[in-house]
Amino acid sequence: MSTRKTIAIDMDGVLANNMAHYLAYHFIETGISITEEEIQGKPEAECFEDPKAVYRYLEKPDFFRTLPLNSSAQDVVKRLNDNFNIYIVSAAMEFPWSLVEKFEWLKEYFPFITWQQVVFCGDKSIIKADYMIDDHIYNLRSFSGKGLLFNAYHNINELGFERMNDWKAVEKYFFGN
Amino acid sequence: MSTRKTIAIDMDGVLANNMAHYLAYHFIETGISITEEEIQGKPEAECFEDPKAVYRYLEKPDFFRTLPLNSSAQDVVKRLNDNFNIYIVSAAMEFPWSLVEKFEWLKEYFPFITWQQVVFCGDKSIIKADYMIDDHIYNLRSFSGKGLLFNAYHNINELGFERMNDWKAVEKYFFGN
Structure with a gap:
């Protein structure tokens, strides 16, 4: 058995910049431009006047396939x-139509990640790993390893987990440089 | 937090009777009828003269959607x-086209299972639970909880895990009747 440590890495908001995608869809739909600064500290449902806007965008074909x-x-x-032993762990089950899009997206941008390393679930409390990098504190709270909070507009006021401001900070955390 | 114990349940060969499906596809393809008795103790790839037959059936549209x-x-x-806290955990990532079919299959036959309880992965060593019911010993070997081997034609000679002959045996194991 390998003695490498295991890291579970989230997709939405961590590998992918969902916020930028929401703002782009919102601009296309409404013509209203909202900046990243304006939504800092807001939960997803409060970023736009219509609280259902984000869910409407998530349901559009290709939304997950074209995430930046x-x-x-x-x-x-x-x-x-x-x-390390890397697993990409996405709570994708709420959006079953996203499963194939997410898998294709990973193949395009992370071709070195094999299918053995991909996990699509609904509830991350079933995940066993040494580290979890995630932007949602509810995923980190149920995690038994070391939780690392990836910075996102909706979590900037959260305390209690070590914060990774970006991927360079993750690199520094694990490699020191 | 719930104090219920957690059980990870496999799909192929455990919830579903993949063997019967393979034999039916083989009969349709070749006209050759093979009985369940004839393949006892054989690995998947050796059940039919063509060692690639099973993989060819797995790739057919609707194979996973129509499993008995x-x-x-x-x-x-x-x-x-x-x-208990139940999770349905399927190593589905090898067959990404199966993801939506498997999800639809679960919705049809197990409508009380919510999306939060479904996990599609490639390698089950990332799963944390108290019990795992699976027909493949390689999944049970990497599991840190109690592994229960669900009886299947390909595992009848395996020792080392408590064997569940069928779902009635599982019921007896957990409820005593």
């Missing part, structure tokens, strides 16, 4: 994958 | 679900 990457995610996950 | 149920699976999983 977070900066440095590819390089740092590659380096992590060379040194 | 194992006897008593519905009733016993319902009873387990009323008394």
Whole structure:
């Protein structure tokens, strides 16, 4: 058995920049431009006047397939994958139509991640790993390993977990440089 | 937090009778009838003259959507679900086209299982639970809880895990009757 440590990495908001995607869909739909600064500290449902806007965007075909990457995610996950047991763990079951899109997205941007390393679930409390990198504190709260909170507009006021401001911070955390 | 024990339940070969489905597909394809008795103790790839036959059937559209149920699976999983935290955990990532079919199949036969309780993964060593019911010993070997080997033609010679001959045996194990 491998003695490598295991890291569970979230997709939405961590590998992918969902916020930027929401703002782009909102602009296309309404013509109203909202900046990233304006939604800092707000939960998803309060980012736009219509609280159902985000769910409407999530249901559009190709939404998950066309998500933009977070900066440095590819390089740092590659380096992590060379040194740790990496699993990509996404709470995708709420949106079953997203499963294939998410799998295709991973194949495009993270071709070194094998199908053995992908987990689609509904509730992450069933995940066993040494580290979990996630932007939602409810996923980290039920986790028995070390939880690392990936910075996102909706969690900037959360305390209690070590915060990773971006993928460069994750790299520094695990490799020191 | 709930104090209920958690049970991870496999799909293929445990909830579903994959063997019967393979034999039916093989008969349709070749006209050759093979009985369940003839393949006892053989690995999947050796059940038919063509070692790739099973993989060819797995790739057919609707293969996973039309899998037959194992006897008593519905009733016993319902009873387990009323008394334990149940997760349905399927190593589905090798067959990404199966993800939506498997999800639809679960909705049809196990409507009381919510999306929060479904996990599609590639490697079950990331699963944390108190019990795992699975027909593959490689899944049970990497499991840190109590592994229960669900009887299947390919595992009849395996020792080292408590064997559940069928769903009635699972019911007896957890409820005593």
